[in-house]
Amino acid sequence: MLLEVLKFPDPRLREVARPIQESEIDDALRELAQNMAETMYDEPGIGLAAPQVGVSKRLIVMDLDWVEEDQDRKPRILLNPEIVHAEGLEISEDEGCLSVPDFKADVERSARVLVRARTLDWEVVEYTATELEAYCFQHEIDHLDGKLFIDRISRLKRNLYVRQRKKQLRREQEDSGASDVL
Numbered sequence: 605m606l607l608e609v610l611k612f613p614d615p616r617l618r619e620v621a622r623p624i625q626e627s628e629i630d631d632a633l634r635e636l637a638q639n640m641a642e643t644m645y646d647e648p649g650i651g652l653a654a655p656q657v658g659v660s661k662r663l664i665v666m667d668l669d670w671v672e673e674d675q676d677r678k679p680r681i682l683l684n685p686e687i688v689h690a691e692g693l694e695i696s697e698d699e700g701c702l703s704v705p706d707f708k709a710d711v712e713r714s715a716r717v718l719v720r721a722r723t724l725d726w727e728v729v730e731y732t733a734t735e736l737e738a739y740c741f742q743h744e745i746d747h748l749d750g751k752l753f754i755d756r757i758s759r760l761k762r763n764l765y766v767r768q769r770k771k772q773l774r775r776e777q778e779d780s781g782a783s784d785v786l
């Protein structure tokens with residue numbers, strides 16, 4: 605089932621998500637993870653965090669090299685992911701986000717991260733990531749802390765985006781108002 609992806613400035617994107625306990629892993633959580641993966645492929649994106657679909661839990665899905673055919677897809681489904689070590693600085697070019705429509709920006713990110721997480725089987729997994737994989741981990745874990753990539757760019761660029769987004773929302777409102785009259 606496809607889920608609705610919340611868009612900036614939805615306040616739910618700003619909440620710090622709760623860690624998941626082993627006892628919370630049930631069919632409903634597994635289904636949520638599957639639905640998040642399906643939504644990520646449909647959008648399409650390479651990562652999605654539970655707060656983006658209105659669920660305040662530390663759960664992310666990622667797939668950096670997904671394929672068109674459903675049966676060959678292997679999304680990473682990670683619970684309570686955390687960056688246990690980070691080093692170096694790089695610029696992640698043209699970073700974007702499904703929750704921040706029509707905007708991309710260069711973002712300063714750690715160059716190399718060690719990420720520790722749990723799987724749905726409660727196994728500990730670790731990834732040493734660089735480049736796009738490292739940026740994606742940092743981006744998704746930011747979502748779990750209520751942060752968006754636009755928080756990591758200059759105030760000037762962020763204000764430009766906020767103004768553009770407000771205009772866009774006003775237009776959408778006007779459009780829907782017009783259809784009510786018709």
Ligand SMILES: [Zn+2]
Nearest residue numbers: 700701702703
């Ligand atoms: Zn995002």
